[in-house]
C-alpha cells in the first residue's frame with residue numbers, strides 16, 4: 108500500500124476518487140488494515156462463553172494428573188492374574204487401605220495382594236491394572252477370588268492420556284463454547300485471553316432522519332440504518348455504539364466523528380456519501396487521519412457510493428444511505444474486516460442452487476446483488492427476485508437470500524441455475540406460496556395459518572405475473588383481479604387447464620379525495636371525474652399500466668390526459684398518500700385504503716379479488732388450511748371489518 112502524501116493535489120485526489128471494482132476495493136482496504144494484532148482482554152472462565160480465544164492455550168498439567176481407576180474394584184498386579192480363569196481361580200490378599208477419590212494411596216501392592224479402589228482413585232505403587240468388583244468373589248474378610256485373566260492397564264486411565272502437559276489445548280480463533288470451557292476447567296485454567304470485541308461507533312447522517320419512537324415530521328423518515336447497522340455489527344463480533352443521527356452539517360458531523368474516534372476502534376457512517384451538494388462526510392475523512400480515503404465509489408449494485416477509509420489505523424466507512432444498499436455493502440465489504448478484527452473466522456453463509464424463473468436485467472460493469480425468495484418448483488428450488496429497489500427495506504425481511512450477478516454480465520437469463528447465498532443457516536421453503544396481486548385483505552386470511560405454525564410466503568408480482576407462476580407450478584395460489592372486457596366478467600376467462608378458481612372477496616374501487624373538497628363532495632364517480640377534468644388546477648394521481656385499477660381509471664377518463672396522469676405509482680396506498688399530502692387532488696383506490704387514510708371516497712366499481720388455485724397442489728395440507736381459513740367466520744368478519752366483502 109503506497110502512502111498518500113499529506114497534501115494531495117486536486118488532480119491526484121480526483122484520480123483517487125475513481126470507481127474501483129469490488130475486488131480491488133476489498134484488496135486495498137484489507138491491505139491498509141492488516142496484518143494487525145487482535146485486541147485482547149483477560150476473561151474469567153465464567154464470562155468467556157461466546158468469546159474468541161486471542162492466543163493458543165497450552166495445557167499446564169496432565170489430565171488426568173495421575174494414573175486413575177475407571178471403575179470400582181481392586182488395584183492389582185496383572186502378572187498375578189494372567190493365568191486366572193473359570194477353572195483356575197486366583198486368590199489375592201487385601202491390603203489394609205481403601206483408595207477413595209481424592210485419597211492418595213499409602214501402601215504398595217506387592218505380588219499376591221490387591222487394594223480396594225473407587226472409580227477415580229489414584230492407582231497405588233506396584234499396581235498396573237484394576238479388576239471390577241463385579242468380577243471378584245469375597246473369600247472371607249481379607250481375601251478375594253478372581254476368575255478371569257487381567258491384562259496390564261485394564262480399567263486404568265494413565266496420567267496425561269486425556270490431555271498431556273505442554274500440549275496445545277485450544278488454538279487462537281476458537282470460539283469458546285461449553286466444551287472448550289470444560290477443557291480449560293479440567294486443566295485448572297481460571298482466566299483466558301480472549302479477543303476484545305472491536306468497538307464500532309455508528310452514526311447516521313441526514314437532515315431528514317428521526318429516531319424510531321419520535322414523531323414523523325413532514326418529509327422526514329425514520330432512521331433505519333442506525334438500528335440495522337448496529338445489529339449487524341453485534342451479529343458479527345463487534346460491539347456497536349450508536350451515536351444517533353447527525354444533520355448534514357459539516358462542522359457538527361466532523362465534531363461527532365472526532366468524538367467517536369477517541370474511543371472507537373472503527374467508525375461506520377451511513378448516508379451523505381454521494382458526491383452531492385449536501386454530502387459532506389467524505390470530505391471530513393481526509394482530515395481525520397492517514398492514509399484517509401481508500402475507495403470512494405465501488406462498482407456494486409446496490410451500493411456504488413460506498414466510501415472506505417483508514418484513519419490512523421482505524422477503519423472509517425461511509426455506507427450508502429439507502430438501507431438495502433447499506434446492508435449489502437456492509438455484509439459484503441465490512442463484515443469480513445470486522446470479523447478479522449474480532450478474531451472470528453470468515454462467515455460461512457449457507458448456499459443453495461436455484462433456478463431463476465424470469466430474466467433479471469443487470470447493469471454492465473457493476474457486481475449486482477439481487478434478493479430472492481425461494482419456493483419449491485417441480486424440479487428443485489426456484490429463486491424469485493424480490494427486490495423492490497434499493498430503497499426498500501422490507502425486501503430484506505421477505506427474502507431468503509441473494510444472488511450475485513457478475514460485473515461483466517448485463518443480465519441473468521430466465522432458467523439460469525444460480526447460487527443463492529442464504530440469510531439463514533438452512534433453506535426454509537414456505538408451506539404455502541402465494542404469487543400474484545397483493546391485497547391487504549390477504550394478511551387477514553393467512554394470519555390463521557401463521558398462528559397454526561404454517562409459513563406463508565406471498566410474492567407480489569401483479570395478477571398476470573401470478574398467473575404465469577401458477578401455470579409453471581411455482582406457487583399454490585395466484586391472487587388475481589383481471590377484468591375481461593368481452594365477457595364483462597372477472598378472472599374466470601383467464602384460467603387455463605390445471606387451474607381452478609377459488610372465490611376471494613370483493614373490493615370497492617372508487618375516487619379518493621380530501622374530505623371537504625367541494626369539487627367532489629356529494630358527487631357520483633362519473634360526475635366527480637367530469638368536475639375534476641373541468642378544473643385545470645385539479646391534479647390527479649394515476650396507477651401503473653397493468654394494474655386492474657388502471658383499467659377502471661382509463662374507462663372513467665375516456666381518453667383525457669389531465670395533469671398528474673403520468674404520476675403512476677404501483678400501490679393503492681401510494682395513491683392515498685399522494686392525495687392526503689396534497690400532491691394530487693384525486694385518484695382511484697380501494698375503499699379500505701381510502702378510509703384508513705381518513706380520506707373521502709366515492710364508490711365506483713366492485714372488483715373481484717379471487718385466487719387461481721393450482722389443482723395439482725390442492726391436496727397439500729397448507730392449501731387445505733388456506734381454503735378452510737378463507738371459509739372461516741373469523742376471516743369473513745375480519746375482511747368485512749376492513750371494508751372488503753367476502754364472495
Ligand code: AMP
Pocket residue numbers: 311312313315316328329330331332333377378379380381427428429430
Ligand atoms: P444519501 O446517501 O444521504 O443521499 O441518502 C440516500 C437515500 O437514503 C435518501 O433517500 C436518504 O433519505 C436515505 N437514507 C439515508 N440515511 C438513512 C437512514 N439512516 N435510514 C433510512 N434511510 C436513509
Ligand code: MG
Pocket residue numbers: 312313314355378379428
Ligand atoms: Mg443524506
